[in-house]
Amino acid sequence: MRNITTETLATTLDLPFLEHLPPWGEALVGLAILFGLAWIGNFVVKHVILRIARRWLPHDGPTPLPIAARLAHVVPAIIISNGISAVPHLPAPLVTLISNVVAASIILFVAMAISKALTLGNAIYNQRAADAASRPIKGYIQLLKIGLYSGAAILIGAALMDQSPLILLSGLGAMAAVVMLVFKDTILSLVASVQLTSNDMLRVGDWIAMPALDADGDVIDIALHTVKVQNWDKTITTIPTHRLISDSFKNWRGMSESGGRRIKRALQIDQSSIRFLTADEKQALRRFHLLDAYLADKENELGEWNARLEKEGRDPVNARRVTNIGTFRAYVYAYLRAHPRLAQDMTLLVRQLEPTAQGLPLEIYCFTATTVWADYEQIQSDIFDHMLAILPEFYLGVFQEPGGRDMRALFASGAASLAAPDKGPTA
Structure with a gap:
C-alpha cells in the first residue's frame, strides 16, 4: 500500500487535478482519505450494526451494548493503524508516532470494554444470584478493574515508547515500596472485604x-x-x-431475622407509696380478672404460712401479707402474657432493679411480635400508657422530681400559713 500515489488515485478516480499536487498536498489528501474511511467505519458500526443489534437485545435489565459501544472505537483505530503507512510523503517518525498513539488507543478501548464487561457481570450477579445481598462481589470487581487499568497503563506506556512491556515491568521491582504505600488503603480494604x-x-x-x-x-x-x-x-x-x-x-x-424487637424500659415507682394491702383493698383488686390466679395462689400460700405461725404462737408481726407492689408486678406480668402483639416464645420478664434516689425501677423486659419500627413504638407506648394510667388502682405512685408547679404550690402554701393571723393561746 505504500506504493499508492496521487497519480494512481487520479487515474483510478478520474481526478486529473491530483496529478499536479505538491508532496505536502498529497500527504494531506492521503490523510483526509484515511480519516474519511475511519469515520465511515465508525459510523457503520455505531449507527448500523449496533442499532440492528439493539433491536434483538432485551430492553430491561443489563445488556452488553455498553461493551459493544466501547469496542466500536477500535474499528476506526484499526483502519488508521493499518492505513497510515499508505499515506504518501509522510515522515517516518510521524508514521511511527501515529501508529504508537493508535495502538495505545486500541489498548485503552479494549480495557474500557473489559471494564464494562465486569460491570455487566456484577449487575447480572446482583439481579439473578439468590445470595447477592449477603455475598456482594462489587469489591472484587473493583479490584479486578484496578488490576486491569494498571496492566493497561503499562501496555499503553510501552506502546507509546515503542518498547517491550517487560522493560517497564522490570522497573516496578524498585518501586514496590512506593506501590505498597500508594495502595495501602486498597490492600487494607481488600482484606477487610474478604473478611466481611x-x-x-x-x-x-x-x-x-x-x-x-x-x-x-x-x-x-x-x-x-x-x-x-x-x-x-x-x-x-x-x-x-x-x-x-x-x-x-x-x-x-x-x-430482624428473629421477628421480634426488645422492649426494655422501667417505671420509676415512688417508694413512699409501697405498702401492704388491707383486706378491703385486696377484695377491690379482685375486679381484675388477670389477678384471679395470683390472688388465689397467694391467699393459699400465705394462709398456710400464717396458720403455722399462729399455731406456734408467734407474734402477728411475723405474718406475711400481700403488698401493692407485688400485686402490681403480677398484674403487669399477666397483662404482658395476654398481650396479642408480644412474642410469647421469647424472654418475658417483669423485674425490680436496685432502688435509686429516683425511686424503685420496675423494669419490663419483653419482645414485640414485629420488627417494624413504627409498630414497635406504638406497642411500647400503649403498654406504658396503660401501666401509668392503672398504677393508682394499686395505690402506687410514679416518682417525679419536683417541677416549677410543685415549687409554686409549696411556696403558696407556706405564704398562706405565714399570712394567717395568730389567735394566741386558747382558754
Whole structure:
C-alpha cells in the first residue's frame, strides 16, 4: 500500500487535478482519505450494526451494548493503524508516532470494554444470584478493574515508547515500596472485604450502628474502599471498609431475622407509696380478672404460712401479707402474657432493679411480635400508657422530681400559713 500515489488515485478516480499536487498536498489528501474511511467505519458500526443489534437485545435489565459501544472505537483505530503507512510523503517518525498513539488507543478501548464487561457481570450477579445481598462481589470487581487499568497503563506506556512491556515491568521491582504505600488503603480494604464477605458480617440492607463514625441506618452500598450507610435522618455516612474490621459496630440483622424487637424500659415507682394491702383493698383488686390466679395462689400460700405461725404462737408481726407492689408486678406480668402483639416464645420478664434516689425501677423486659419500627413504638407506648394510667388502682405512685408547679404550690402554701393571723393561746 505504500506504493499508492496521487497519480494512481487520479487515474483510478478520474481526478486529473491530483496529478499536479505538491508532496505536502498529497500527504494531506492521503490523510483526509484515511480519516474519511475511519469515520465511515465508525459510523457503520455505531449507527448500523449496533442499532440492528439493539433491536434483538432485551430492553430491561443489563445488556452488553455498553461493551459493544466501547469496542466500536477500535474499528476506526484499526483502519488508521493499518492505513497510515499508505499515506504518501509522510515522515517516518510521524508514521511511527501515529501508529504508537493508535495502538495505545486500541489498548485503552479494549480495557474500557473489559471494564464494562465486569460491570455487566456484577449487575447480572446482583439481579439473578439468590445470595447477592449477603455475598456482594462489587469489591472484587473493583479490584479486578484496578488490576486491569494498571496492566493497561503499562501496555499503553510501552506502546507509546515503542518498547517491550517487560522493560517497564522490570522497573516496578524498585518501586514496590512506593506501590505498597500508594495502595495501602486498597490492600487494607481488600482484606477487610474478604473478611466481611466470608464471615457474613455485613450485607446490603442491614441496619448497623457505629457511633464512632456517627453511622446509624441501613447499608445501601458495599464497595472495595467504602461502605455507604443511609442514616435515619436520610443523610449518608461513608465508612472506610477496613474500619468495619478494626472498629466495632452493631448489626441489627439478628433482630430482624428473629421477628421480634426488645422492649426494655422501667417505671420509676415512688417508694413512699409501697405498702401492704388491707383486706378491703385486696377484695377491690379482685375486679381484675388477670389477678384471679395470683390472688388465689397467694391467699393459699400465705394462709398456710400464717396458720403455722399462729399455731406456734408467734407474734402477728411475723405474718406475711400481700403488698401493692407485688400485686402490681403480677398484674403487669399477666397483662404482658395476654398481650396479642408480644412474642410469647421469647424472654418475658417483669423485674425490680436496685432502688435509686429516683425511686424503685420496675423494669419490663419483653419482645414485640414485629420488627417494624413504627409498630414497635406504638406497642411500647400503649403498654406504658396503660401501666401509668392503672398504677393508682394499686395505690402506687410514679416518682417525679419536683417541677416549677410543685415549687409554686409549696411556696403558696407556706405564704398562706405565714399570712394567717395568730389567735394566741386558747382558754
